[in-house]
Amino acid sequence: MFVKDVMVQNQVGLHARPATFFIQKANEFKSSIWIEKEERRVNAKSLLGILSLGIVGGTQIRVIADGPDEQEAVEGLVELVESGFSEEA
Secondary structure, X not given: OEEEEEEOOOOOOOOHHHHHHHHHHHOOOOOEEEEXXXXXXXXXXXXXXXHHOOOOOOOXXXXXXXXXXXXXXXXXXXXHHHOHHHOOO
């Protein structure tokens, strides 16, 4: 299991469009991947799960992966979140 915390950079957070990018990236990996906000954990490959967390800009989240490419998965997703999903303000 590989775990890393990251701060959501973009202002709107993980709403539908960035969440879709996140899920597409998560689906590139074989590992099971979750996002955790406070005490809630959801499947990072589930749009409804991610949206249900209500993640807004400036929120600290934890990305967790377990599987054959867990470290690569977490680092790739953290990089995507840190990039602000390539959204220019």
